[in-house]
Amino acid sequence: MQDTLETGARAGGKLKDKVAIVTGAGGGFGEGIARIFAEEGAKVAVLDIRAEAAEKVAAAIGHGAISVVADVGDKASVDAAVADVAARLGAPDIVVNNAGWTHRNQPMLEIDEETxxxxxxxxxxxxYLMAMATVPLMKAKGGGTIINIGSVAGIRPRPGLTWYNGSKGAVNTLSQSMAVELAPDRIRVNCICPVLGETGLLESFMGQPDTPENRARFLTTIPLGRLSRPDDIGYAALYLASPEASLLTGVLLPVDGGRTI
Ligand SMILES: NC(=O)c1ccc[n+]([C@@H]2O[C@H](COP(=O)([O-])OP(=O)(O)OC[C@H]3O[C@@H](n4cnc5c(N)ncnc54)[C@H](O)[C@@H]3O)[C@@H](O)[C@H]2O)c1
Incomplete structure (x- = not known):
């Protein structure tokens, strides 16, 4: 009990003893999700391609969180990371596919093939790779929940981000398709669609320096008048992962201050 009070964990947290993998958790939204999950009792694997960042976040959030280094776009790397988590924490109950990247905001014809x-x-x-590695483990465990971080970009796209917008449209749609297909296995799949957020990707999305004047132009497009933050996405993910959301699957949840209205 003493330890619980010192670390800030709530006894009987909503995710008590659940094993969670959060990709891209070395910073930004993923860090917020990992921290809030750990505070609610989950055993969290902080997965990132940046080893130092993952280690730093895992150490900071405590509660037995571990860091795992992997490139989410590489099959061997993903398979090894998931096997490592399963060996150290157990098979995952919760997978958050959060790692993501964008090309800089610019005309669509200026993006090269490699980008x-x-x-x-x-x-x-x-x-796809995380599903291949984790869904069989969830099925064997009798169920689980997957949360994909899509974007309002896949619902109400801004110019200059065409190829990124399309990738998030794919995330939104495949979340719904996975939800239907995995429902018989008691695996819920939902998708969070954040609005522009205060993370490392902000300047790439804006395509200009993050000055108060430039930010103001974007804020006028968000009815509640502020950008999203890691805590906003973390608490939405907590709800979707929690038992309170046991009848929710295939939901695209905008966390967007009204941007998509
Ligand atoms: N920030 C926004 O405005 C915004 C809005 C909507 C959706 N999103 C989405 O939210 C998610 C998180 O983005 P963020 O804004 O927190 O960005 P971020 O750059 O702050 O964090 C992304 C993390 O993913 C990691 N990562 C990148 N490539 C990886 C790889 N190949 N393998 C493993 N890890 C990798 C990075 O090291 C980083 O720690 C992304 O999917 C992004 O598309 C962001």
Whole structure:
């Protein structure tokens, strides 16, 4: 009990003893999701391609969180990482496919082929590879939940981000398709669609320096008048992963201050 109080964990947290893998958790939204899951009692694997960042986040959030280094676009790397998590924490109950990347905001014809392929590799192929590695483990365990981080970009696309927008449209749609197909296995699949957020990707999305004047132009397009933050996405993910959401599957949940209205 003492330890619980010191670390900030809530006794009987909503995710008590659940094993969760959060990809891209070395910073940004993923870090927020991993921290909030750990505070609610989950055993969290902080997966990222940046080893130092993953280690730092795992150490900071505590509660037995571990760091795992993997490239979510590489099959061998994903398979090894999932096997490592299963050996150290157990088979996953919760998988959050959060790792993502964008080309800089610019005219669609200026994006080269290599950049296009990188966007789809990190944003879309990653979900295929993570599903291949984790769904059989969830089925064997009797169920689980998958949360994909899509985007409002796949619902109400902004110009200059065409190829990224398309990749997030794919994430949104495949989340719904996975939900239907995996429902008989008691695996729920939902998708969070954040609005522009205060993370490392912000300047790439804006295509200009993050100055108060440039930010103001984007804020006028968000009715609630602010950008999203890691906690906003973390609490939405907590709800979708929790037992309270046991009848929710195939949901595209905009966390967007009204941007998609
Ligand atoms: N920030 C926004 O405005 C915004 C809006 C909507 C959706 N999203 C989505 O949210 C998710 C998280 O993005 P963020 O804004 O927190 O960005 P971020 O750059 O702060 O964090 C992304 C993390 O993913 C990791 N990563 C990148 N490539 C990887 C790979 N191949 N394998 C493993 N890890 C990898 C990075 O190291 C980083 O820690 C992404 O899917 C992004 O598309 C972001």
């Amino acid at each position: 296009f392929e990188r966007v789809y590799r990190i944003n879309v192929k990653s979900i």
